[in-house]
Each structure stands twice: as C-alpha cells, then as structure tokens.
Amino acid sequence: MNQLPAYRRTLCWMFAVALMAAALAPWPAAQANDADSPTALAPTMRRLATTGAFDKLGELLKTEQARRNDGKINTLVRDIDLYRQHAAEQTTVRRAAYDKAYKRMTDLMADEDFTSAVFAAIEAHGLADDPDAMLKDAKVVALAKAVEDRGAAAEKANDWLEALSDFRSLELLFDDSSLHAAQVKKLERQLRLLRFYATDRLQKMYDDRAARLKAARKAAQAKNPDREKAAADAKEDLEDAEPVKITAEPWQGRLKGVQMSMFRHTISRAAHRHIYNPGYLPLITGALSAMQIMGDTPGLEATFPKFKEPAKVASFQQGIRRIQADLVNAKAPLNYIQAMEYIDRLVDLNDNTLALPEPVLVFEMSDGATSQLDDFTSIIWPHDLDQFERNVQGKFYGVGIQISKRDGRLTVVSPLEGTPAHRAGIRANDVIAQVNGVATADWSVDRAVREITGPENTVVKLGIERPGEPKIIDFDLRRAEIVIESIKGWDYKPGGGWNYYIDREQKIGYVRLTQFIPQSVKGLDEAVAKMEADNGLSALILDLRGNPGGLLSSAVEISDRFVGEGTIVSTVDSANRETRRYEASADHSYKRIPVVVLINQGSASASEIVSGAIQDYQRGLIIGTRTFGKGSVQDLFGLDDNRAALKLTTQYYRLPAGRIIHRKPADKIWGINPDVEIKMTPTQIGDMIKYRQDVDIIRDPNEQPNPKTDLPTAAKMLNKG
16 A cells, blocks of 8 residues: 555654644743733644644744744744644545555455455545545445345355454444344354364364455456556455464363353352343343354364264254243243253253263353353453453563564564563564473464463573574573553663653653553652653653553542542443442642543543543543443452452443443444544554554664664654654
C-alpha cells in the first residue's frame, strides 16, 4: 500500500497531542497584566486547541509572533506548521490509499476472490472520508451478500474455518458483533474443540484452506496478470504468506484437576449471583447445547474412540434432545436440585454412550453454561490459575524476558531492565531454541512462560540461537522476582531508566500506563515526582491506548490523582441501583496542570474508568477514538477449596456523570467518546504498536548495530511526523 511509513502514518497525530499539551500549558505569570499577552489569549487558544482547530490557532499565534518575540510562541508556531504539513500529507496519502483499496476490492470481486475483496473493503472503510456512506455503496452491499451466502454454504459443508472467516470479516466491516452472533459462537466452539482434541484435523483444515486460496489467487493472476503487482503490494500474494501452524498442548494437561464438583459450584453461584440473576434454566440449556455441538463435530473420533460408533453418537444426540424437550416443558423455575437432576441424566447418558472422560465432560458443560451469561464470565481452571494470579498481582518469579512467536519460533522481544536475563546478556531477537535441554519448536508462548517461570532461586537453562553465532549459546539463569512494569515513559535514557519528557523545554511529561496492577499508582507517583524534581512539569500526557484494564482499586487510586474530590466511580446492579461508591480525596491529588489522555478501541475497563472520570470532571482533554466498552465488574469465587475460580459478572460501573460504559449486544452508545477524535485504521494501529515495541527494546550496548539499519527512536515519532 502506498501509505506513509509506520512512524509517519501512525504518529503524526501524536504530534498534535504534544501541541495540545503545549497550548494548554500555563503562560508565565509575569505576562498576566498585559492585555495583549498570550495569557490574555489563553482562553481562545484553549478553545482552538481542544477542538483541534490548529489552522486557526496557528494564524492567531503568527499574528502574535509578528508583534512580539516570545520563545513559547515561536516554538508553537514552528510545531503547528510542522504538524499541519504532516496532517495535509497524511490526508493526501489516506485518500490515495482509499482509492487504491476500493479499486482492489472491485478487481477482486470481478475475479470472485471474495476473501481478499472483503478485507480490501475493510481497509477502504477505515480510510474513507465518510465510512457510513461507503457501507451503502452498491458494490459493498453486493460483496457483503456474496460473503454472507458463501459463509452459510461453508458452514453447511462443515468448512468451519471458511465460514468463521466470512462471518467475522462481515462483523469487522460493519463494526457490529451481533450480525452473525449465533453462527460465530457455534463455529468458534467447533474450532476450539478441534484445537483441544483433534489438532491434526484443524491443521489439515488450515492447510486445505490455504491451498484453495493460493490456487484461486494463481488462477486470478493468470487471468489478469496486470493485477499481480497490486496483490503483492497489498501483501495478499499467498505464495509468500506464512503458513498457519497449530501448536497445542495435550488436553489431558490442560484439564488436569478438573472435577464435577467445580461445575456444580459454578452453577449454584452463577444462577443467582450473576448481574442478571438468570436462574438455572439458561445455564443447563447452555451445557446441553455445548454437548450437542460436541456430538455433531466430526474429527474427534481419533481422541475419543466411541465417536467411531455411529450408533453411540446417535444415541447420545437423541438422549440430549429428550433432556432438552423435558427442560422446555418444565413449568416452574428450576431449583438447584432439579437443575442437577438434568445434569445427572446427561452424565448417565455419557457413561452409556460416548464415555467422555469426566474432565472433558465438565469442561465442555461449564463452557457452554457460562457462555450463556456474558463474554467476561469464565472459569479459571487449575491449569491456568497460577498464571491468572500472576497477572493480577503484577509480579512473578522468572528471568525477565518478553517473548513472542516470530516465523513460528519463540523469540525474545526484549529483556526487562535489571532482570537476570538482562544482566546475563540475553538480547532482543534471540531465539529460544531450548529450555532445560528440551526443544521448543512446537511450543506455544503460554507453555514457554510456564516452563521458564518457576520457584524463586531455582535455575532454568535457556538454549539461545543468535544471528552470527554458529552454535546454541547456553544461559543458566537463576529465577528471581520479576515485577511487571506498568508505567513507562517516552524513551529510555542512555544509562538506563525512563525519560518521561516528550518535550523537555516546554516541561511536557508523557506517561504510558499499560495495565492496572497494585504497583501502578506508585510508579505513576514516582514518574511525576521525578519530573517535578528534574525540570518541572507544566503539562502531562497520560497514554492509555491499548490498556485492557486491571484492578478497580488501581483505577480508583490513579483517578484520585487527577480528580481531587467527588465520586470517581460507582457500581450498580442491572436496574441501575447503586451498590457501592468510590470517592476521591484531595490529599492524594497532583497539582492542577493541563492533562491530555490518549485512548483508543483497545482501552478498556479500568482505562475507561480513569478517562471517564477525568472527562466528567473536565479535568483533562480526551483524545483518540471510542474505547472498548468493557464496564462490567467481575467478582472472583473460589471453587473446590480454591483449586479453581469462577470469574462472574456481578455489577456494572457507572461514571460520575451517570454513564454506563458497558457495551451490550446491539448497543449504539458505549464506552468513552473522545473530546477530540483522531481516527486510525487497523493497519495503522498495528504499525503503531510494532514501532512502539521496537523503540522500547533494551539493546545490548556491546551489540554492534547494522549501519544500514535505521533504528526506531521516540524522537522520530515527532520530528518526522
């Protein structure tokens, strides 16, 4: 695509944020008595800045610049001119990219390559001047109908991967998760069943689909050779596409410790403690439906031998239908004993037909039951409980490395500063080929994390493959407490530690909050204190983009730093009746300086509480795109002496001005809407995340950089637009 390079197309708007912070920052008090001084113009400047009217703001400042030689005015004029230049360039490139994406969509439709065509349409929709009008375009309507029809046919043919791809792509195009909710939920369950119990079958499904797409692409290119380059430019040339390789741990390990008592405890709590007080009927209905789908899923016979016997499968399905019919005919609401009688019938039916192991039966029934409630209610099973607790606590014992899967291999994204891995010389882009002598070629990231972490003071051996080194390098690393860093700055200082200034001269600070954990508020306090003690702080940018949330207590503490007094957030039941209120205290507040908060569709839960409270009290300016809309409260209930846990939605969050931010199916209003909207396409968001990750890499000072490599830096995000 002929779009701006990553740093240009994703962060020229970051320059606008710095400009807003600078324009909102107070002017020197010495100028306050001058009627024509910038201080007197401050209200007008604030209004122009907060509405994103940089053209008018620039003209106002240039008028003042002609009258006086003021350093801050000169700096703002320079920066506004540079921003306007970048913004104009981005608009030109965006429109050109839209035209190209729309043309590619129509070309691919002509070739009947609907898979690529719909993703071209999604791209064009994100680039359009009027996205809503584009969705009404006759060609887009025809494309959506063709994809919907194909998805339905694929589902009927048990090609669940193709069907799910089609239905999900339509939801992405129309930004509506309720379009095909029932089909998507069923298809996701069937594919998850294969991933858990029949990985080879799922792998074949991926391979077959990739082969079909590749063949279709070759045929289209042979028919229209001129379109080959356009497809390659769009990264749609499937000859070079990375094949999907499924790595899954044996289900026996994942379900170790799962017992029927956990399901029974889940049902008893969920029926009356969930926010909607659903009773037992939908939970039992969901459990039966999940087992029915499992019985209808071909491919499980290699794992569960009774699936090879058609009579057993048919008897199982008939038995479920009888139980479902009796459940429908039940005249009064079920009590716990009656609900368990239906489950006992299902257990007996399984014992006499498919003979699924108890952990499998419990897991699938539980998943079906909780799926009837909401997307955030779930069971944390024994296999996942330790990792869940680490995430909540914000600390664990390990070696201090960030890991991702690149080209199918476990790769170090970056060591964490001051950790055993950092001190030992582990580098970014090192490949973890072995852990304790065991090859990791088929490991998932989750498995790698579990194997590398462990008890404090124990040793783990990593076998590292490094470019330029002929052999595997062994590192014996002693595990230590790793405290998750949730507060980050603008860039790393050469000697270590964060630089929190985005503009040191103007005393504008920048803090990224990546998740809300117990130590987040302490980290934020330390960052603000460092700036105050260093060069002072005249304005602050709080970046909550991509922050999925975390602890409510942490969100309240951080909001308290900005709000000062009044209600920060309250919790309410389904009837909007208040159940608890959280108040601010002036004793905890920072001094009042201009605050800019950055949000996007990845900002959720605790991020929405903080940005919403700041917005409701007009304590800062909210910039970006509408947030995720996750405003529900999950309480944790221990199961079987805390060997597992139920995470159950029990309440909603309500912001100070009375808003409920949670997004429910078919809702049109949810989340936090920014004061100043700055849109980004999914491609731009992905590039932004990747560029920021590259900037944050802690590089070995002894490593010689490639002179031809243009290393990413935070400064380039502003200076180059």
